[in-house]
Amino acid sequence: MLPIQDLYPLLNTPRKVVITMHQKPDADAMGSALGLYHFLVQLGHHVTVVSPTNWAKWLNWMPGCNKVVDFELTRDKAEGILKEAEWIFCLDFNILLRTKNMAPIIKALNVTRILIDHHAQPDTPTFAYGISDTKKSSTSEMIYDFIVEAGYKHLVNKEVAQCLYAGVMTDTGSFRFPAASAAVHRMIADFKDQGLDHTKVHEHIYDNYLENRLRFIGHVLLHRMEVFYEYNTALISIPKKDLLRYEIKTGDTEGLVNYPLSIQGIRLAAIVIDRDEERKWSFRSKGDFDVNSFARKYFEGGGHFNAAGGRSSASLDETVEHFMQAIQENEAALQEERTSSNKKQ
Structure with missing residues (x-):
């Protein structure tokens, strides 16, 4: 697996991209996927987010969630999208088995697989490029780092900020866990500068049940x-x-x-x-x-x-x-x- 930094110069060339995450995605999985989606479309890529399974209804507020393809619900459509992909970003999981029934399909494709994840013991031979950092609070934080380090901080717009904030907030237990580092809080300050209404995101996540x-x-x-x-x-x-x-x-x-x-x-x-x-x-x-x-x-x-x-x-x-x-x-x-x-x- 080559370092993620080697991918940065390639971001300028538009490609067919699929972003996926682990089955039954939580706020970090969905937030990091949609945050990356809103970033890549600004660079001209043709991007589709494919979830291995369904997800909680209280994630539907996220901008772009209505465009996410449910693999189990629309398998033929999802397989067609996967087979056309040039890049597949794999977020918030360390081994393809976490994508359930999608795993053998992703494994068999002649495609560039890219890992961005914060879980231990990643299956690095499966991926062409990637980064795995267990010290990071969330995959959403890592997507922010990816965008900024690639030189595109100016593309962190309101939609990107909303999605990534939801992932970081939930994975840090509303910023009470040790992983809520100074870097995390600086990132949130940047989101606030972009006009993020953090109260609304909190309500969408925690005050949205039956x-x-x-x-x-x-x-x-x-x-x-x-x-x-x-x-x-x-x-x-x-x-x-x-x-x-x-x-x-x-x-x-x-x-x-x-x-x-x-x-x-x-x-x-x-x-x-x-x-x-x-x-x-x-x-x-x-x-x-x-x-x-x-x-x-x-x-x-x-x-x-x-x-x-x-x-x-x-x-x-x-x-x-x-x-x-x-x-x-x-x-x-x-x-x-x-x-x-x-x-x-």
């Missing part, structure tokens, strides 16, 4: 959350019947894993959701407990040091039992912060 989601969250916190203080861990386990009862759609469980981290002393929060084909895990941690390694070791997953995901083909009860065994094996690491705090006292 009543059933709030009642679902209340039900889950009351009936589906367990706290294991001996392991500084909290677990939310959601059976499929809850999803059906509250008519939960794509994106409605976004951010739910963060709630238990507000409990004093909790270092690891986990949520497992019973989906049709598999059980989906999300992990969040505080301090120096590495959920990326935890997810890779126990649940075929990965991600970032303090935020990761995983999966299991076992039943919900079986995968929860596996999780309990896993935290028991990691008891010492989960208790380290408490021990060090006691020593300080």
Whole structure:
């Protein structure tokens, strides 16, 4: 994989470009894709954003989202677009498997694949150009860097700013996570200079749900959350019947894993959701407990040091039992912060 900087001189020549992201795209995946889209069209490229799957309805406000092609919904159309592409930008994932059913098609195409991502252990041989930087707050921040370092800061318009701000805001937990660096805040200042109304973006993301989601969250916190203080861990386990009862759609469980981290002393929060084909895990941690390694070791997953995901083909009860065994094996690491705090006292 050649460094992304080698691509900069080639941006002046218009090409047929596809931008894609991981399945079930979140605000960073969709925001970075659409932010890049609005930049590239200003350079004269013919650009299409193709999502591997559907996405949360509360992302539809993003400028350009109405033009995104859903691969699963319109497969023939999407395949035709992919086969005509000269460049495919792969955003917010480190391996093609994250694009689900699109993966074998992208792999087989004689096309220039370009990676821009902030997850660990990228599959670099798959890409002609790229950058992978786990220190970055989000892929949206990396798209901003890409635009600025290529010499096109003047093309960061209002549409680009809105999309990238949404991705950075969500991936930094509204700027509370350590990854919200000084560079991130300087970027936001630039967006504000472009006329960004950050309050509106926040409302689109966080104040745009149906009543059933709030009642679902209340039900889950009351009936589906367990706290294991001996392991500084909290677990939310959601059976499929809850999803059906509250008519939960794509994106409605976004951010739910963060709630238990507000409990004093909790270092690891986990949520497992019973989906049709598999059980989906999300992990969040505080301090120096590495959920990326935890997810890779126990649940075929990965991600970032303090935020990761995983999966299991076992039943919900079986995968929860596996999780309990896993935290028991990691008891010492989960208790380290408490021990060090006691020593300080």
